[in-house]
Amino acid sequence: xxxxxCVMMGFAVFVGVLLADVxxxxxxxxxxxxxxxxxxNILYGFLTGFTFCAASMVINDYYDxxxxxxxxxxxxxxxxxxxxxxxxxxxxxxxxxxFVFSLLVSPYGVFCFVVAAVSLLLTASYLTAGKRSGxxxxxxVSACVAIPFIYGxxxxxxxxxxxxxxxxxxxxxxxxxxxITKGIVDVKGDRAEGVKTLAVRFGEKWTSVVAVGFFMxxxxxxxxxxxxxxxxxxxxxxxxVTDVGLIVCSIFLLLNPSRExxxxxxxxxxxxxxxxxxxxxxxxx
Numbered sequence: 270x271x272x273x274x275c276v277m278m279g280f281a282v283f284v285g286v287l288l289a290d291v292x293x294x295x296x297x298x299x300x301x302x303x304x305x306x307x308x309x310n311i312l313y314g315f316l317t318g319f320t321f322c323a324a325s326m327v328i329n330d331y332y333d334x335x336x337x338x339x340x341x342x343x344x345x346x347x348x349x350x351x352x353x354x355x356x357x358x359x360x361x362x363x364x365x366x367x368f369v370f371s372l373l374v375s376p377y378g379v380f381c382f383v384v385a386a387v388s389l390l391l392t393a394s395y396l397t398a399g400k401r402s403g404x405x406x407x408x409x410v411s412a413c414v415a416i417p418f419i420y421g422x423x424x425x426x427x428x429x430x431x432x433x434x435x436x437x438x439x440x441x442x443x444x445x446x447x448x449i450t451k452g453i454v455d456v457k458g459d460r461a462e463g464v465k466t467l468a469v470r471f472g473e474k475w476t477s478v479v480a481v482g483f484f485m486x487x488x489x490x491x492x493x494x495x496x497x498x499x500x501x502x503x504x505x506x507x508x509x510v511t512d513v514g515l516i517v518c519s520i521f522l523l524l525n526p527s528r529e530x531x532x533x534x535x536x537x538x539x540x541x542x543x544x545x546x547x548x549x550x551x552x553x554x
Contacts, residue, residue, distance in 0.1 A: 285425070449483065450534050
């Protein structure tokens with residue numbers, strides 16, 4: 270399931286709620302009693318994001334079981350801890366639970382169900398056609414990462430505002446850079462299975478350049494939300510940590526695009542992404 274990733278996706282839904290409606294955000298902090306139903310909707314949204322992310326992780330492990338036998342033999346399926354059929358049953362249960370939680374959101378249950386279904390469609394597209402395509406597959410994964418913020422906005426107000434779209438774009442760009450970096454880590458198994466990642470096609474050096482390009486594009490977008498007055502002063506110190514961290518990771522990746530270093534960068538970016546989430550959370554208050 271990769272629980273940390275799942276919690277981050279659930280938390281992304283929460284951030285989407287706060288970004289969508291600043292009045293609701295302040296009420297949640299200063300007077301939660303008057304918006305108790307919003308807290309319930311947030312819980313349903315969090316659980317939808319959590320379960321759908323978990324389902325995507327499970328099905329990804331199922332489809333990657335041959336590649337993981339080379340790259341990550343300690344994972345549950347290639348190590349024999351979990352049988353492939355058991356993984357499929359677990360995935361189906363997670364998806365069903367996620368859809369139920371999406372329908373419980375009031376009064377936007379139908380909209381939430383549609384967004385959840387789109388998320389599932391994106392995941393299925395990646396696993397069935399996009400996974401071996403390289404960069405298009407990276408884009409599909411990043412779309413799945415960005416959509417929880419949109420889902421959170423729909424949970425709160427039934428629409429998607431500019432600030433939510435901007436943050437979703439930054440999530441998309443930074444995660445694309447991370448996915449491209451991950452291709453450097455997995456190059457051996459991907460090459461054996463015919464997966465056409467940038468690392469397989471062009472080598473680690475050029476792949477690192479492309480990954481850094483996406484990281485820098487994400488960094489360049491962060492001042493836009495401030496200049497447009499979409500976030501407050503508390504946004505700045507935390508987002509600086511994320512931006513500086515991405516710049517430092519980019520430098521290290523360019524200097525050493527090896528498999529082991531790319532693995533470290535991939536993990537560091539996940540932490541920086543979480544700090545960026547917190548920055549936008551505080552920036553709405």
